[in-house]
Amino acid sequence: xxxxxxxATGMAHLYRVLAxxxxxxxxxxxREVVGRYRGSFMGLLWSFLYPLLMLAVxxxxxxxxxxARWPSGQGTRIEFALVLFTGLMVFSVFSECVNRSPGxxxxxxxxxxxxxxxxxxxxxxSMLSALFHLAVTMLVWFGFHLVYFGLPPVTAVLFPLVxxxxxxxxxxxxxxxxxxxxxxxxxxxVVGVGTTVLLFMSPIFYSIESLPxxxxxxxxxxxxxxxxEQARDVLIWxxxxxxxxxxxxxxxxxxxxxxxxxxxxxxRKGFADVL
Numbered sequence: 598x599x600x601x602x603x604x605a606t607g608m609a610h611l612y613r614v615l616a617x618x619x620x621x622x623x624x625x626x627x628r629e630v631v632g633r634y635r636g637s638f639m640g641l642l643w644s645f646l647y648p649l650l651m652l653a654v655x656x657x658x659x660x661x662x663x664x665a666r667w668p669s670g671q672g673t674r675i676e677f678a679l680v681l682f683t684g685l686m687v688f689s690v691f692s693e694c695v696n697r698s699p700g701x702x703x704x705x706x707x708x709x710x711x712x713x714x715x716x717x718x719x720x721x722x723s724m725l726s727a728l729f730h731l732a733v734t735m736l737v738w739f740g741f742h743l744v745y746f747g748l749p750p751v752t753a754v755l756f757p758l759v760x761x762x763x764x765x766x767x768x769x770x771x772x773x774x775x776x777x778x779x780x781x782x783x784x785x786x787v788v789g790v791g792t793t794v795l796l797f798m799s800p801i802f803y804s805i806e807s808l809p810x811x812x813x814x815x816x817x818x819x820x821x822x823x824x825x826e827q828a829r830d831v832l833i834w835x836x837x838x839x840x841x842x843x844x845x846x847x848x849x850x851x852x853x854x855x856x857x858x859x860x861x862x863x864x865r866k867g868f869a870d871v872l
Contacts, residue, residue: 684801699778720771750835765850769857
């Protein structure tokens with residue numbers, strides 16, 4: 598592969614790379630999903646059991662131990678567990694990809710040194726794996742909702758649209774961190790702390806309305822807040838997406854994805870020298 602082509606930063610080039618390596622990305626995603634549970638007795642079944650067990654724990658802890666209730670909606674304890682679980686589903690896609698990003702190139706040195714390999718698809722593979730687990734988690738969410746509240750609202754079909762800006766935003770960060778992780782080995786530690794901070798700075802365990810007015814703008818500045826709030830709107834409260842807000846976020850996320858990709862392509866020239 599020509600060196601100039603490998604380092605091209607245009608979106609048209611990214612599209613050609615993704616389209617031309619779609620089969621490779623799918624194979625790597627399957628290998629990653631299966632490899633996560635390789636050697637375990639339950640195997641791939643853990644991808645279904647894990648969110649099911651987590652939802653059972655959340656329900657017990659928050660509905661029985663803390664007797665917590667979400668301020669809006671029906672205010673039941675079971676509903677609180679479902680609202681909490683919805684926020685964690687969205688956050689998990691982001692945290693799983695971002696936490697792994699600094700090691701994506703570092704853990705695949707052979708792809709850099711010995712093989713002509715489209716390194717830019719590594720964050721895409723990580724995202725596809727996270728989306729697979731999100732799909733499985735959604736099955737658990739759907740079953741829980743069906744048992745306790747009946748069929749979800751019709752607006753639930755908009756959930757993929759809600760997640761789309763998050764996917765682009767996370768890919769942008771993943772490309773950026775995958776590159777930085779090669780040159781700055783401390784990035785992985787910083788990212789782990791950062792995602793933990795974001796977990797508690799996102800409206801997952803509490804609603805925005807429960808915060809003092811002075812702190813709400815800070816929480817709303819978190820890009821994850823909009824996605825989490827919109828996910829609850831369409832999945833639980835039966836509200837339609839605010840398409841004006843969604844369009845702005847989609848455009849900003851696409852721009853951020855491009856910048857992350859451009860940074861990755863511009864810095865990949867030095868990967869082999871550093872590694």
